[in-house]
Amino acid sequence: MLEFTDLPYRYFPPKNSWLLSRWILRHNRLVHLKRTQKIVSVDFHHAQRVFADRAEGDRFLLVVNHPTHADAAIFFETLRQLRMRCQMMAAYDVFLRSRLTRFVMQRMGAFSVDRDGSDRRPMQQALETLVQGKYPLVIFPEGNVYLTNDRVTPLSDGAMFTAVKAQEALNKTAGGGRVRVVPVGIRASHVTDARGAVARRLSALAKKLGLAVDLKADPAGALVAVGRAGLVRSLEQRGLAVPDIGQVTGVKGLALMGEAAADAVLDRLEPKLGFCSEPGRSAVDRIRAARRAIHAVRSDPERGLDHAAAATWADEVMLALRLASYTVGYVHEKPTLDRMSETVEKLEEDVLNRMPRPIAPRSAVVCFGEPIDVSARVDGKMKKRELLGALTAEVQSSMQALVDEANAANRLPGSELF
16 A cells, blocks of 8 residues: 555654664664565665765755655665764654554654644654754655656655755854755666566456456556456445546556546545535645545544544545556556566555565665755745745756666666566
8 A cells, every 4th residue: 555544643753863773774774675675785876966065064855756665764774874864754654553663763763744734743843853953854755655666756845845944944043054955866676587476466466356467468458457457446345436438448548547536536525524626626636635634533532423434534535545646658658677566566555455565676776966055045036935846846857867867777677678
């Protein structure tokens, strides 16, 4: 499943521990990455960019893409190699998985955030981290794990809002200082020919849906068939009609069906939450508004009678999020082993409602971009909203360029056509 939950929100502050982090990082390198996530190596490029032209008093905000479920572990290993510690903003549902996970994350400097909530403590912690400058701050501004390693999905402007607010605070202090935003691109690729393993995983998923597919003979057709069957199953389970898309077939037909289904889910859900969206509003914005409303209900003890209904609403908005998260044509424009594997894992997540095991061993590359000096941008010449939009677009473009650079240099089996 996606990194998403509608369990009642709780805030967990960072509790950096130099002593415990040494043991945690060793376990992360030798056990978690290699055995659990099947990341056999982590290499980094252009780290010198972070330190070039570094001045006393510089603060760093590292903004990282989020293509896999191993990204936090990959980046912690990268920082270990660079002899750096950090504080990291992470979705609160990660902390709710277990007491051990919560303990480890906090000792590594992570603190929780509700991506669509209104709790000010995560923002206060992020600002404090940047203004004090003891640790670099790490944020994954894509928010969710979409399993599209070759494409950076639209970023939330929350990271840039934090950077600008921190710079404004620093400008008011005697010591001053500047905030430098460092775009980071993570790229993971298969190190072995995993075509057989990918085909077996998709065949097993298809069997659960009552299908028989041949990924080797017709990769595109097999993915579309399984995706359509999974979509239809999810809609029928919730009493929703399958959208009529006419005679359109293939990947385009599946994309149209997914878009129409997401709109239908939201059209039915929003009145239950007490509002209706304006025409033309994006599915992502509608989903965020619905999540905020659901969180407000589930976290309010005085609305206990509505909690059972809110659990059903949470399931519906989760379905809408999944339907809206697929990138049209991602596999079909370039059906590499990596893209096929990612898409099979994503289908497993969404159909089986659980996080799948990595299919085969992968190698990760972490590329650092040129730092963006926020102090040079906060000059009052641009409105705040325009400034945030410009900075976010610049970071996203840089992230994509870093991923493209890693792809261009990739000679592993994962880059080969399926």
